[in-house]
Amino acid sequence: MEAIRDPSGPDRAAMACHLLFQKEVTQSDVGKLNRFVIPKQHAEKHFPLRNRTSPTTSKGVLLNFIDSGGKVWRFRYSYWNSSRSYVLTRGWTRFVKEKSLRTGDIVSFHRSAGPEKQLHIKCMRRSGLSQAGPIHPVQMVRLFGVDIFEVSAEDGGGYGGGG
Amino acid sequence: MEAIRDPSGPDRAAMACHLLFQKEVTQSDVGKLNRFVIPKQHAEKHFPLRNRTSPTTSKGVLLNFIDSGGKVWRFRYSYWNSSRSYVLTRGWTRFVKEKSLRTGDIVSFHRSAGPEKQLHIKCMRRSGLSQAGPIHPVQMVRLFGVDIFEVSAEDGGGYGGGG
């Protein structure tokens, strides 16, 4: 397994997703802190918590993401005033465990191109030619077609599949 | 420790303060734990957090202390259930750094005798005849007159200068 492109052609389901952003997970993201920090520029662009009518959405929201196997993951997403950072909290640790996420792995967030605007989450082993590729924790599902490097054409967040 | 009296006579500003208590700081007090443990008997006597109307002041309070140079230091003061201890947390590390506090140094807490009841904080190098005396981090201010050994006549805590 040396490339993340599937030589047989792009995965059709993946093709329907725009990449929003991806992040190399840190030790803290997969450790005992039970939270995943979303870099601010991505958070504010794709998962806005504030708007002009409600500038302080302090309690956060629940977001649903679909993984490569079709399983729905519901994460609590909120803003921490103290560190001025956006985080996924409740539900995140379960995802880390089931996917066996480790430091250096890549997690990517996507939104389906169709009218549903469903959010998707994918992950793959940390890069390195000998090991790059999707993580197959339980189910063997082919994923990560060419869309992994697609530049998102979407602007101005909003949730199609949240809550 | 016997050399902390200023032989030239009591400092007038210091005279206006009652000594509440003093503590020799530990490694933990000046290390990476970012907290200063206040011995329970002193904490409960001088900085009470609980009262009959509000038995659980879990969030703690902010206390202002004036140092020998007139600078105001605001510390968060709270009770940690896990260790059953009273601690200064937020703001403490900055004090440690600015004063160059080291293990064995003495930190003392005072309350002004006037109607304002302002809290004061002072510190001095660890004892040892060759080095006892006030710490002069930046400004050279004479401090620590005879009141250092004055027994506080105040009882029953309460904050004159907090928050």
Next chain:
DNA sequence: TCGGTGACCTGATTC
């Protein structure tokens, strides 16, 4: 009572 979660904090680093 203890693990999961929420909120808060800080320093190194970056910008």
Next chain:
DNA sequence: AGAATCAGGTCACCG
């Protein structure tokens, strides 16, 4: 040089 970011921490609450 001051402000912002965020990785890596803390403790409190709750079931």
